[in-house]
Amino acid sequence: MEFLNHLKTYLTDEQIEALNRSLEGESQHALLLNEEKMSQETLLKIYPSLKRHPIIPNAFLYNKNELELGKSVYHELGCFYLQEPSAMLPAFLLKPKEGEIVLDLCAAPGGKSMQASLLMKNTGLIVANDLARTRAYAISENAERMGRGNLLIVNNDFSSIYQHYLNTFDRIILDAPCSGSGMFRKQSEMKDDWSYAKVTKYAEIQKELILYAYKMLKEGGEMVYSTCSFSYEEDEEVVDYLLNNTDATIKQIEVNPLYFVNPNKPLGIHLLPSMFPGEGHYVCLIKKPGELKETNVKLSKSKLSFELPTNGYQVMQKYGGYLYLINKEFNYKYLSIVRNGVKVGQVDKNDIRFDYHYAHFVNEFPNILEINLDELKKYYLGESINKSVSKGYILLKYEGINVDIAKSDGRIVKNRLPKGLRKKLS
Ligand SMILES: C[S@@+](CC[C@H](N)C(=O)[O-])C[C@H]1O[C@@H](n2cnc3c(N)ncnc32)[C@H](O)[C@@H]1O
Numbered sequence: 001m002e003f004l005n006h007l008k009t010y011l012t013d014e015q016i017e018a019l020n021r022s023l024e025g026e027s028q029h030a031l032l033l034n035e036e037k038m039s040q041e042t043l044l045k046i047y048p049s050l051k052r053h054p055i056i057p058n059a060f061l062y063n064k065n066e067l068e069l070g071k072s073v074y075h076e077l078g079c080f081y082l083q084e085p086s087a088m089l090p091a092f093l094l095k096p097k098e099g100e101i102v103l104d105l106c107a108a109p110g111g112k113s114m115q116a117s118l119l120m121k122n123t124g125l126i127v128a129n130d131l132a133r134t135r136a137y138a139i140s141e142n143a144e145r146m147g148r149g150n151l152l153i154v155n156n157d158f159s160s161i162y163q164h165y166l167n168t169f170d171r172i173i174l175d176a177p178c179s180g181s182g183m184f185r186k187q188s189e190m191k192d193d194w195s196y197a198k199v200t201k202y203a204e205i206q207k208e209l210i211l212y213a214y215k216m217l218k219e220g221g222e223m224v225y226s227t228c229s230f231s232y233e234e235d236e237e238v239v240d241y242l243l244n245n246t247d248a249t250i251k252q253i254e255v256n257p258l259y260f261v262n263p264n265k266p267l268g269i270h271l272l273p274s275m276f277p278g279e280g281h282y283v284c285l286i287k288k289p290g291e292l293k294e295t296n297v298k299l300s301k302s303k304l305s306f307e308l309p310t311n312g313y314q315v316m317q318k319y320g321g322y323l324y325l326i327n328k329e330f331n332y333k334y335l336s337i338v339r340n341g342v343k344v345g346q347v348d349k350n351d352i353r354f355d356y357h358y359a360h361f362v363n364e365f366p367n368i369l370e371i372n373l374d375e376l377k378k379y380y381l382g383e384s385i386n387k388s389v390s391k392g393y394i395l396l397k398y399e400g401i402n403v404d405i406a407k408s409d410g411r412i413v414k415n416r417l418p419k420g421l422r423k424k425l426s
Contacts, residue, residue, distance in 0.1 A: 003181065003194055009232040010262040015274070019230070022274040027185040030278075031069060031080040032088060032115055033058045034146055036122075037401050038079040046074070054258060054277065056088045058118070061277060071426045073376065077401045078145035078360055083111045084186065086271035086278025090175060090226040091115040093253055093283060098123040100170040101295055101328070105158060105213050108135030110142045112173050117148040122311065122361075125328040127169075129154045133338070140339045147360035147402070149313060150327050153338040161334040162212040170292060172223040174213045176206045176238075182228030182280030185273065199231045206238045214246055219290025222251060226283045230272070235282040236265040242286065243267075251285035308344065309362045315341075322346050325358070354393060354405035356421060362402065365395035369406075369413065376403060382422045385413040 007016050031050075033043055035058055044050060049066060053059035062069060069075055070082055091112040096102050098120050104113045108130035116126055128143075128151050130136040136155040143151050158165075179198045183190045210225055217223050225242075227234050242248050250267055253259070258276045259269035268284025308325075315326045317340065326341030342361045345354040367390065375385050376398045384406075385396075391410045396403040406416045 002196055003191075006196055006199070007230060007232075010236070010264065015260075015272075018274040019272055022272070023184050025185070025273070027064075027279060028061060028085050028273075028277050029064045029069075029082065030059050030061045030085040030088065031082050032056070032111075032118070033060065033080050034078055034118060036118070036147065037077065038074065043079070053085055053088065055256070056085075056092050059085065059088050061085060068426065073373070073398070073425050074401075076145060076380070076423070076425055077398065077403065078147055079401065081111060081114045081142065081146060084279040086182070086276055086281040087111055087228070088115060089269075089271060089281060090224045090283050091119070091173060093285060094171055094173060094222060094224040096120050096124075096126075096171050099294075100124045101168065101330075102126045102171045102173065103165075103169040103213075103216060104128045104173040104175070105209065106130060106175050106177060107153075107173070108132065108139050110139035112175055113139060113151060114142055114146050114148060116173065117143075117146075117150055120150060122148060122150050123327065125150055125152060125330060127152045127154060127330065127335075129156055129158065131155070131157055133336075136338045143339065144343075144355075144357040145360055147357075149311065149325065149342040149361050152326075152330055152332075152335075152340050154335045155338050156334070156336050158216075159208065159212060162216055164331065164334050165216045167218050168216050168295075170218055170221050170295075172213050172217050172221070173226075174210060174223060175226045176202075176209055176234075178202050178206070178227040178229035178234050179231060180228055181230045184280075186279055199229070199233050202229070203231075203233045203238060206234055207241045210238055210242045211245065214242060214248055214286070214288065217288045218292060218295075219288055220292030221288050223286045223288075224283060225268070225286060226281055228279065228281050230270070230280055230282075232262070232265075235270070235284070236262055236267045239267045239284050239286070240265065247289055249287050249289060251287045253283070253285060309364045311361065311363055313341070316344070317341075318347065322355075323352065325361075353416070356404055356418060359395065359405040360402050362395070365393075365405070367392060367394040368397055369394050370397050370400075371403065373398070377425050379403065379406075379415060379417065380421075380423055380425050382415055382417060382419070384415045387413055389413065
């Protein structure tokens with residue numbers, strides 16, 4: 001088969017055979033825990049069959065035949081993000097720090113942005129971009145339920161605007177579009193769709209992306225380049241192209257018996273399903289020489305017109321009738337914005353219709369109502385809650401996890417869930 005043959009660029013016949021055998025096996029699934037919403041102890045109590053991820057401390061492997069986590073209440077409430085286990089390595093190895101400015105160039109549906117945001121504890125700023133607008137909306141949906149506030153979600157082609165963002169980012173995630181051989185087990189149609197022509201087509205795109213992404217990296221900054229392709233042409237060859245055309249250097253990844261390093265071109269690591277419990281990824285850390293200096297971002301004066309819990313965020317912006325809470329301002333001029341920070345809600349005269357995003361972001365709220373599972377399920381179906389609590393806004397919680405901000409008229413708590421979010425929870 002053409003696919004197996006082309007792997008001979010870096011794998012021996014035995015290694016190719018082992019990889020091919022592993023591709024016949026079952027795909028691996030994992031969750032990334034949002035420890036702001038749920039502790040590891042609670043998670044393991046709810047799902048005792050979970051197994052620890054071999055590398056990521058807040059990630060767990062699960063058996064999809066046993067658990068349908070995508071439909072669970074806890075998934076809806078943003079306690080975890082589902083992702084295949086090897087896709088969790090790029091953001092983890094990049095180690096974004098609190099307060100930094102990060103670019104996730106090809107971000108949708110947002111797995112790596114969510115992980116970076118959790119590592120940065122909702123501080124700093126992550127510009128999460130995707131070329132496809134509908135896919136950028138998916139980042140927004142994930143940011144809402146996961147309670148992420150430090151994301152500036154945009155939909156741009158940076159090939160035409162990167163000149164305005166030279167030396168701007170402390171760290172960059174470039175999880176490039178690729179021929180997708182690392183998806184063979186999860187989506188078997190990818191196998192039928194694979195061709196060597198596809199590999200070379202993507203390699204060209206990746207070389208363009210890595211070059212202009214690197215230009216946006218600050219001196220002393222670090223970038224992770226990753227693909228879910230097993231092809232040398234899309235992996236080491238792309239990094240080599242960057243090294244040959246810029247002053248970029250490689251940052252070594254700590255040796256681990258689960259990682260495969262190409263002995264003839266030791267640039268980054270391959271996570272092969274024959275060695276690692278995941279679907280397959282290539283990850284390489286790149287560093288720009290120099291000393292990383294902190295960016296001085298000027299914050300506008302607080303524009304809060306009324307008192308609201310803000311988790312320490314200082315800037316309120318209003319556009320399109322909605323209030324947004326943001327942590328760090330940015331040069332927005334060239335960006336097509338999908339979501340900037342936290343959508344607080346729709347302003348109507350002196351009233352505000354709080355948004356689901358804000359409800360999942362706040363740590364505190366003046367009035368709280370703890371609801372039970374039955375009420376939670378009914379709430380997600382659009383029903384109101386029959387409880388007489390004092391009039392006004394109320395943050396609903398289930399097992400201490402934020403659900404939504406509803407409004408009580410003193411007799412019942414009216415449902416405020418947007419129609420698009422209504423669903424049957426299991
Ligand atoms: C491998 S997926 C990204 C997965 C994502 N990083 C995650 O962890 O959830 C690649 C993404 O790149 C986007 N894309 C393709 N070409 C692009 C470009 N020139 N600029 C930005 N995004 C691009 C695609 O729409 C796709 O969503």
